[in-house]
Each structure stands twice: as structure tokens, then as C-alpha cells.
Amino acid sequence: MAHPKLSPWQYTILGLISICAPLGDTCLSRGMTHLPAITLAHPATLIEAVFTPWIAVGIALLIGFFASYLTALSWADLTYVIPATAFGNVIVALLSRYWLHESISLQRWAGIVLITVGVGFVAQGPSLTVRPAPVAEEEQVR
Amino acid sequence: MMMPNPATQPGPWAATAMIAAIVIASTAGEVLTAAAMKSIGDLDEIRAHSGLKGAIRAVITSPLFFAGVGFLAVAFFSLLFALNHLNLSLVAPASASLTLVTNAVAAKIFLKENVDRRRWTAAVLVCVGVYLLAH
Numbered sequence: 001m002a003h004p005k006l007s008p009w010q011y012t013i014l015g016l017i018s019i020c021a022p023l024g025d026t027c028l029s030r031g032m033t034h035l036p037a038i039t040l041a042h043p044a045t046l047i048e049a050v051f052t053p054w055i056a057v058g059i060a061l062l063i064g065f066f067a068s069y070l071t072a073l074s075w076a077d078l079t080y081v082i083p084a085t086a087f088g089n090v091i092v093a094l095l096s097r098y099w100l101h102e103s104i105s106l107q108r109w110a111g112i113v114l115i116t117v118g119v120g121f122v123a124q125g126p127s128l129t130v131r132p133a134p135v136a137e138e139e140q141v142r
Numbered sequence: 143m144m145m146p147n148p149a150t151q152p153g154p155w156a157a158t159a160m161i162a163a164i165v166i167a168s169t170a171g172e173v174l175t176a177a178a179m180k181s182i183g184d185l186d187e188i189r190a191h192s193g194l195k196g197a198i199r200a201v202i203t204s205p206l207f208f209a210g211v212g213f214l215a216v217a218f219f220s221l222l223f224a225l226n227h228l229n230l231s232l233v234a235p236a237s238a239s240l241t242l243v244t245n246a247v248a249a250k251i252f253l254k255e256n257v258d259r260r261r262w263t264a265a266v267l268v269c270v271g272v273y274l275l276a277h
Contacts, residue, residue, distance in 0.1 A: 009186070074182060077253070077256075078176040079249045079265070082245050111272065112275065115271035117267055118267030118271060121264040
């Protein structure tokens with residue numbers, strides 16, 4: 001079925017893809033760096049790590065990302081959805097600039113502009129490749 | 143964080159092979175997952191008719207989905223292996239940006255997606271952007 005224009009709900013799914021993956025990775029990173037070093041001699045500590053707050057939140061966000069990603073792939077092309085995942089890098093960079101007050105080099109600003117323009121390019125076009133219906137099906141409809 | 147030992151840094155061919163393994167496995171995983179979701183149909187519609195359980199059942203009973211997840215797991219462990227030998231500043235931007243282009247090529251060939259000039263331009267812009275942002 002063709003979806004010439006995405007609904008607000010579908011744009012929300014694409015937004016969740018962009019936000020959940022980088023936030024999930026950040027939570028995992030923060031959780032793991034606050035834990036003592038885990039060695040292969042004590043693998044059970046890795047299981048315990050799953051139940052610490054930051055890592056649990058990170059895993060929940062990554063599950064949210066994967067569910068949104070699969071949902072988007074069910075009604076949009078892969079080449080339409082992939083740039084949305086890349087846009088997460090821009091969100092992380094802007095959060096680090098305006099929330100954590102980190103400095104962003106000119107090279108990174110150039111990267112942000114290129115990704116934003118690229119995502120804008122794709123978003124302007126159709127979300128799904130529409131294939132002509134098979135002749136037999138068309139005749140059945142008539 | 144442990145940094146790769148410079149004394150045991152692999153040569154350019156070994157580094158290329160490690161990054162290629164990530165890119166190939168990742169692209170195969172993404173394309174198979176996308177093919178699985180296209181064959182299942184619109185998940186929002188399935189959820190409206192059969193509920194969340196029905197949507198989850200539709201996904202986890204698809205062999206293509208498991209093949210895709212299997213390749214994504216291979217890509218993840220290839221990434222861990224590469225990070226054990228190479229710097230993150232090389233592996234992350236190189237694999238992320240190359241995967242964008244290989245995905246566009248694979249989507250055109252295997253999924254028959256209409257990758258027009260607009261999408262090629264976007265793939266290249268995002269590819270260079272990710273490289274600049276992560277490098």
C-alpha cells in the first residue's frame with residue numbers, strides 16, 4: 001500500500017528512532033563507566049550491571065529504538081529510514097553543545113549541516129517505492 | 143578505556159578487512175531486516191487488527207528477520223573485534239559512513255527501492271557529514 005505522505009504518528013516514529021538510539025548509547029556509556037572494571041573471571045557482574053538504573057534505562061531506550069526502527073521499515077524504504085538514524089548524531093552534538101556546554105569544532109558544525117541537509121533532502125521525497133500492481137490483481141479488482 | 147597497543151597495530155590491509163567485515167555484515171543485516179518488515183506488512187495496521195501480541199508474533203515468526211538479526215550480531219562482534227585492534231576514531235566514522243552508501247546500493251539491487259538522484263545525494267551528504275562529525 002502506498003503512503004504518499006507520512007502521518008504525524010509516522011513522523012513521531014522517525015523522531016523516536018533519531019532520539020532513542022543516541023540517548024540509549026549515552027545511558028549505557030554512563031552506566032558502564034560508573035561501574036568497577038568487569039573481568040571475564042566474574043561474568044555474573046555483567047548480569048548484575050543490567051539491573052543498575054542507567055544501564056536499565058539505556059536498554060529500555062535501545063529496545064524502543066529497535067521497535068520504532070522495525071515499525072518504520074514496515075511502511076518506508078530502507079534508504080528513507082537510514083538517514084533518520086544518522087540524524088541522531090546531530091541531536092547528540094547539539095545536546096553536548098547547548099546542554100553540556102562543550103565546544104564544537106568548525107569541522108563538526110560542517111558535519112551537522114551536511115547531515116541536516118541530507119535528511120531534509122530525503123524527507124522531501126516519497127517514503128516508499130510504489131510498484132505497479134500485477135496485471136492479474138488489477139483485473140480481479142475490475 | 144583500554145587503547146589498542148600501537149606496537150601491535152594491524153597494517154592497512156588488515157584494518158581495511160576489519161572495517162569491510164563490519165560494513166558487509168551490517169549492510170546484509172539491514173537489508174534482510176528491511177526485506178522481512180516489507181514482507182510482514184504495515185506493523186501499525188497489524189497492531190490495529192491483532193493487537194501488540196499479534197504484531198510481535200508477525201515479526202518473530204519471520205525467518206528473514208532472524209537472518210537479519212544474525213547478521214547484525216555478526217556486525218556487532220566484528221565491531222568489538224576491530225575496536226580491540228584499531229582506534230575508535232577510525233573505526234566508528236569509517237564503518238558508519240561507508241554503511242550508508244553500501245545500504246543505498248544494496249537497497250537498489252536487492253530491495254528494488256527507487257534510489258533516485260535525491261536519495262543518492264542525501265546518502266553522500268549524510269556519509270560525509272557522519273565522517274566529519276565523528277572523526
